[in-house]
Amino acid sequence: KTRIFSGVKPTGHLTLGNYLGAMRRWADEDQHRADALFCVVDLHALTVEHDPARVRRLSRQAATLLLAVGLDPERCTVFVQSQVAEHARLSYLMECTATDGEMRRMIQYKEKAAGERARGGSVRLSLLTYPALMAADILAYGTHEVPVGEDQAQHLELTRDLAVRFNQRYGPTFVVPKATHPQVAARVMDLTDPTSKMGKSNGTTAGIVYLLDEADVVRKKVMRAVTDAGRDVVYDRAERPGVANLLDVLAACTGGEPAELAGAYTSYGALKKDTAEAVVELLRPVRERHAELAADGGYVDSVLRAGADRAREMARPRVDAAYRAVGLLPG
Ligand code: ATP
Ligand code: MG
DSSP states (O other), X not given: OOEEEEEEOOXXXXXXXXXXXXXXXXXXXXXXXXXXXXXXXXXXXXGSOOOHHHHHHHHHHHHHHHHHXXXXXXXXXXXXXXXXTHHHHHHHHHXXXXXXXXXXXXXXXXXXXXXXXXXXXXXXXXXXXXXXXXXXXXXXXXXXXXXXXXXXXXXXXHHHXXXXXXXXXXXXXXXXXXXXXXXXOSSOBOSSOTTSBOOTTOSOOTTOOBTTOOXXXXXXXXXXXXXXXXXXXXXXXXXXXXXXXXXXXXXXXXXXXXXXXXXXXXXXXXXXXXXXXXXXXXXXXXXXXXXXXXXXXXXXXXXXXHHHHHHHHXXXXXXXXHHHHTTOOOX
């Protein structure tokens, strides 16, 4: 059976980008057609300045949202990365497989390192080695497919390279996984800056729709989205990124085609209004389900405990095999 793995970082409140780029497919498609694991990758949240209490809170919230979007613990495995030691164990072997040069080439590293320095902070070593841990997350489970947004394509290529290199040097150990991206909205842009990706840990919040935003907040953010010079509604991601982003989001919500939808509008105002309502309707059930689940914290904890037990069992044999393959004595 196809094995699927993916995750979200508890670095901020989950966004519309996370949902459209990744989580929606996990719930609507992936868990139904494959043996799937979905993870709150909390170790990755420690790669930048962090507040322990906030990470703890965001981890629980992210786990609750995974269930709220429809992941069914009877169908798939939902767990927290740090509760399964195999991730960190295998990460070290990935650091021993990768080179510093290939880590330094990662766009996310360059961007986030520049951001930390601009804020006057220092860059944690783990920000550089992040892709080794991400490769471990994926490879530990013999993963075939990794459903992610487009921004993760480069990390997935590196993961594939590491899997191939490890297998060549030490014998066949890992499945070589591939990324899958959604047809539309694989890269949702910030509403106030349509040239940069909507990201949950971006400094500003006005252009980011959070999954738990109240309906009126969502409306306000979408109505204030930056559009482009010109007044006609055309789908052109390079020349009209603001309008194209709205069309992508609307298409993702309604199931239409962005370029086709463009033809139905003669003003930016009408496009924004329809997009706002479509997003509000899309998120309504998620917010409602989240409120129900959050009222019963014991349930979420029990799901995570069972999920971690299952994940550990799935990962351990392959990680043990990798340890032996590189020349470490069996425990
Ligand atoms: P951060 O800013 O901390 O990196 P993030 O919003 O990028 O946060 P991640 O936890 O890094 O969120 O990514 C979780 C998943 O959401 C990944 O599969 C990623 O590709 C996807 N994703 C993140 N942002 C977007 C976006 N703007 N559009 C589409 N998919 C996205
Ligand atoms: Mg990210």
